[in-house]
Amino acid sequence: MRIKPGSVTMKLLLVLFLLVISRAAAGKHSLKYFFTSSSEVPKFPEFVAVYLVNEVQIIHYDSNTRRAEPKQDWMNKITEDDPTFWDDETERLKLNQQTSKVNIKILKQRFNQTGGLHIVQVMYGCDWDDKTDEVNGFEQYGYDGEDFLSYDLKTETWIAPRPQAVTTKLRLDNNKSYQTYLKYYFTQECPEWLKKFLNYGGSSLMRKDLPSVSLLQKTPSSPLTCHATGFYPDRADLFWKKDEEELHEDVVKGEILPNHDGSFQMSVDLDLSALKDEDWGRYSCVFHLAGGQEVSKRLDKRDIRTNWKTNDGGFPTGAAAGGVVAALLLLTGCIIGLIVYKKNRPQGSSSTSKSDTSSSSGEEAMQSMLT
Template sequence: MIKVIALLLLLQNAASGEKYYLEFDNFLYPGVSNFPEFAMITVLDGYLQAYYDENVKHINEDWLKELIKENTKEWESTVQESLAYKNTLRELTKNFNTPSNQSEGKDIIQQITVCEWDEDTNYTFGHIKFGNNGEDFITIDTKTETWFAVNPKAKVITETWNAEEDSYGIVKNFFQNECQPLLKKFVKYGKSFLNTKVLPSVFLLQKSPSSPVTCQSTGFFPDKGIMFWRKDGEEIHEGVEHGDLLPNDDGSFQMSVYLEALKIPPEDWGRYECVFQLSGVQNYVVTKLDQDSIRSNNPKNEGLLTTTSIAVIATMGCVIVIIIVALSSTAFKKRNVTHSIERSSTPSSETASL
């Protein structure tokens, strides 16, 4: 379960304004050790809300627990239907298996179902796609109401699906009568959670005088933040390297940005600042490049957190993530979502299944 949850954290997306989306991910892991044969996760605006398999049930947020408490029978019914979907998904994707894996039963299938809702305009949209062993396989074209083979291997399968009577009608019914109502209910209960803004703690790290200076931020929420170095108030790119956005155990996030300070004359250090911006928050976190405030493993700063410590932790986390992605093969190409914020101005379960 922990591995699947960690994987989901990698697949987070960003929401914008009053637009929301609810995502259901169904997984088949036949023959994969230490993974359940079938698992499903529920994501609201990029944040994990629930994980279920046949042995484990995990609810991530208090607001969802409250929703379940007030809608217990409806939720339990949805859970049972969703778990029973394993057999449907297995039958639906039985021809996904590649010849080399048919005897071993080790193909990994993922189905991603997403419905979106614009609260201001009441516009709704739905999307479904399938992945096979880490590759995009099949998606649905809602304009033509047909299935489309992203991978040439899936062409015969989509031809069969499109030939079936009312194939799209089943999908449309799910979006309108199950996914969209559930999304609106989730937003009703979870809106305060979605509107939560928490600024990070920011500090400077340096392994040695010749090492880059790391500007480390941690504890911010949501994940819609950016960091950059600037000189005399202008963002710079030369000598700057950006680290990855990583999740913390408490649901918050961390990130870092590095500066090649060795090339900067000591008298110019005061002209440089590390800036953190969180979307929707007017106040920025600004940290000046100052030798006295840098935490390092030099004798004068003995006992303080070092860049090495952060690097080891980050490296371990990345290794785990790489193993998860390689094992689950579910990191197939999702829709591109940017976490960028305009820098030129201040930013004024279970699931029911098809």
């Protein structure tokens, strides 16, 4: 994973990229902690922390708000068991924020840098399979868009893909007490927190709804829109494919937008101008939900909903009786969804590290990695 050095946009896109990788498979659950530390990035917090369960954001903290906050209503249940949880977590993250500044200074020295835009990212956490009870832990560090250091739980060793990380790797590999702690954390403590969060989240985290998929077209010369609505969660993809190959040319993908009922919608357009009549049956629109469930709709002129009229004033053969209503509802729904999304989307994005919600906080791991 390489990002062009000095590119603010690409580096911040990497933050978003780290949030969408490693989709959990069916039966598997994940708890991930992301920390992002930055220097001289305009209009971006110097420190951002995000916690995810099954890729759903549950906690957010940044150096502007300086407060750990729940991102799901059900996370407030945690104070029933731990009344000081939010205060304690806030203090731990404040310490991580201070440590992050030291980390960037150390890495600048390692790379013989004096100033400029730089980003340190850390991701750690664990997976748990509720069918086999198998657990796995992971910890990864990145600097300026490139891998810097990672931990292999199976071999209990650190991997240093860059020469500047070798010193840290050797020191950590020789720290047997820390290795013992990591093994305990990844195999015992982290899975316990994951199960606790899953218990708080209940049906919300387990919910999976497949969408209804429709083919829509304004006029015969307009792109064909494949629209999926009513799915949950928002960890999903919608794409066109020809035969069994996904299409990337002549395709425009829209954003995932929220519906009023808490579900989501998205669309993807296909340019039909170069499509031959005999090839229509080779195209299909595929919706893929995290966990492997899919809905596929083959391209068929009879299934296209439209509101354009033929020369005689009637609707074309194959247009659904509710085509006009469907198109208007789609337009209205997208406008409303966009307004809701822009009003409610989280301010700040996420990325990476090792600050657990237990007695051992993440700043300890960050310090031990870089010093």
